[in-house]
Amino acid sequence: MLDQPKRDLADAPATFTGNRGLDAEELLLFEIGRAETSGVDIDEPSPFESCLDGLERKQPIGLPGLSEPETLRHYVRLSRKNYSIDGGLYPLGSCTMKHNPRLNEKMARLEGFADIHPLQPQSTVQGALEAMEQLTHWLLTLTNMEAVALSPKAGAHGEICGLMAIKSAIAARGESETRKTVLVPQSAHGTNPASAALLGFEVRAVPAGPDGVVHAEAVEALVGPDVAAIMLTNPNTCGLFERDVAKIAKLVRDAGGYFYCDGANFNAIAGVARPGDFGVDAMHINLHKTFSTPHGGGGPGAGPVVLSARLAPFAPAPLLIRTGEVLRLKEDAEGTQAFGRITAFHGQMGMFVRALAYMLAHGGDGLAQASRDAVLSANYVRVSLRDLMSSPFGDRKCMHEVLFDDAWLAGTGVSTLDFAKAMIDEGFHPMTIYFPLVAHGAMLIEPTESESKASLDQFIGTLRRLGERALEGDAALFHGAPRYTPRRRLDETQAARKPVLRWSKGAA
Amino acid sequence: MSTTHFTTDHEYVRVDGDSGVVGVTDYAQAQLGDIVFIELPPVGKKIRKGEPLATVESVKAASELFSPVSGEVVEVNSALEKTPAQVNEDPLGGGWFVKLRLADAGELTGLLDEAAYETHVQSL
């Protein structure tokens, strides 16, 4: 099936329109729209006396409009240039590109969830508060933690929230002047050190061992009264379970520090193992990863943070409180040790409903099955490619994602980037590349539980054939890729040297 | 009569009297790839050997240039603001970063001369 290339487009003359069948060349909105056109019919109000104190806009804005059919066409054509989960496998390590159930969209759009205002009287939104309470229950049960801060709007926002709680807990103990260091492994996602630095912590690197995990001895050498926290991802960004995690947690906590766990890889263990059991103090959960809320081309996400008993008192406003039959959001920090507020209003309700729908559909049993399938699929990919592709830590059991490096491509003239671009022509979004930094030319593959075995087999087979072509010396195939996409390789150097970040009148 | 000294981290300083012109070597610019932006220090800044002097950005990475010597910044190559590509094209000439007034000529003995640097690069 994968023996010979199926079609050769060498004989493909240019078209007048620049279109290629279903792939249309679509100009910018500003090049096709007009200021006087509108796709919305609004009646001009009857004359009235304006009340703006002379601050009326006098200059035109310059915005173009399109009629409704033109708008549909513009965006439909643009959409066709995008790869998506619905369209194909997305083996992006650390991103958990699982299926986004459409039921979630339907539920989030129920008017009782979508059409309610965060500042309506709380008596009129008890159902929404109950949904938040249920989500809280699921998250706490899955993690065995004490409390959850629901308001962070993304995983990185959750990290800030967790670190703020830690910083506040340290301040409450009077140790702000001494505990100023946060330990972060080199394999960590960039948001970890960025979040720590934002809060004025000094970031110190924790080395991983040659087996890709952090050893308790390495942490022991670094803990002390100056350490505020350690930030670990578990399973880590190399797809490996940090087997010393409980020992590390104990070392840090015994030294008076806190353990922040980056929950980006929760999909490996949700419903199977509980982070609270390994001594985590705070962990953000990416609802847009583990709990299927859609990636939407880059967002919105949601990053609620589960907290241990030591940190629970410092959770930010608002706090959800039940008194008998009545639920209430306490929106101010009066009388609490809440460290403050990290966003206006209450958090990403739209994502809470989607995640809750996902959890209800799966149940505890389904969530465990999802994690097992995710881990099985990643290991299946691993054993199917290990004879071809090299790993920085040697071949060993992984969790929900498998890490390869570019050592096996040495001497071929094919880089990890080139390999990725060739995958695109084969109809696959590439895996995560050049992350984590601890692997040279990293290739991090996370299939998730949403792929059929046939899909996995096709993916594996494709990587094998591409790998063989690379080793056979066919570098040109890779250097010219991708060829079949709406645009071929783009000049990122020019984009950075001469940034053009908007359309302007008079632009060519 | 100027002499150029190198570090194993691929920085150079071309010394003339107590003045030193600092930049990165050809090997460094090749490693960094297309350079898109350089962040230069303010004139007057006092720097110690080994401290970060400038930041070099390519599309995918940001690297720091550590000063090979101690001194005070007397001039920066502001042309790099418009054309950072100069560092790729002419690293030892028009792609210079910073001119320093050297604080301690004795530091130069710890650096490599051209031949020693070439040998070092060959070994990589």
Add this chain to the structure above:
Amino acid sequence: MRYHPLTESDREAMRAAVGVADMAELFAEAPGGVYGEFDLPRGKSELDVERHLARLAAKNLSAGRAPFFVGAGAYKHHVPASVDHLIQRSEFLTSYTPYQPEISQGTLQVLFEFQTQVAMLTGMEIANASMYDGSTGCAEAMLMAHRITRRRKALLSGGLHPHYGEVARTVARLAGDEIVTLAPDVLASEDLIAQIDDSLSCVIVQTPDFFGNPRDLRPIADACHRHGALLVAVFTEAVSLGLLMSPGEMGADIVVGEGQSIGNSLNFGGPYVGLFATRHEFLRQMPGRLCGETVDVEGRRGYVLTLSTREQHIRRDKATSNICTNSGLCALAFSIHMTLLGEAGLRRLARVNHANAVALKDMLARLNGVEVLNRSFFNEFTLRVKGDAAELVEKLAARGVLAGVPVSRLLPGAGLDDLLLVASTEMNTNEDRAALVAQLKEAL
């Protein structure tokens, strides 16, 4: 389970290939191993999930079911059917961040158009590809001003949305920076300029402000610049930009606001979309993602994420911010709605909003026991009522009218318990206004 394609025979074959007899072997390193039975219900069918969630949703009084005058930072507007339809297209809904630009030109071109629209609306030179929301954007603007001016003290106007102020103060306190917040400024009468000096990195002013007053930023901008500080202008009602002078025109250096009003539902507070715009000279200090124009190897115009070296995945602890996600789909919804409106439609929409608010003000002026405090407003104003505003709102809610937001809800203990924020958008009909007035009359 319907979302899991692997069958038992698939799993068996895969386990054999991997060389494990039992999945527990792959979880052996978890302390305590596999936990066991979680105290969670079993999975439900689609029908049962619907029943469960519909029951919860039904317990909420939605904005469409009552005369609705609630604002205070989130506004109910009409979103054309095309918007929600388009954002549910698979290629928009289920695509990822455009890190592989060759297969993301749809998302990238949308972001480029969005950035342009935001820059135009705010009267600024460049905008980013969105922030989580207005409040976090406001805090990021403050940090950006610190980086640019190398000063670490901010001054917040008493007209800034209280939640935005709390977020900024939380960030400032925990980052070790200074911040001064002026007292709540109901009548836009604070003397902000007198407080501006050389110690400040920025002054943060909202317009229209929390109490509904449009602010003239021009003198404030001048004062800021005389002292080497930046003016950060904030807005929470994006539709106001269709009628009011843009912050850019008034001299703002950074403009940040909430875009929810355009294209996005109320959603009980999220997800929303933060708009962030500034001058070209501050480009490298701007947080968030940026989409830029370039060409491909065949010389055709295309788009890529650019200037990533500001961001966390490259700079790590030296990043301008720790942000990873933007508000992609909400930004798309904003952009589509703005495209449908166009300049003509947006201006008309803004006029209708203002007209409705003026009509409501006139009706309320004839009512005893209430007083409209604003001399000027866009689509929201502050009402002083006889008695406690929060109690009044509860009373009216029980009678099926959502009358607005009592100021005490966001500013408890500030002695403003008799103030009510009333918003009026194009959604309000004459019947709605009449109902509100009638119910107020009865309650007071």
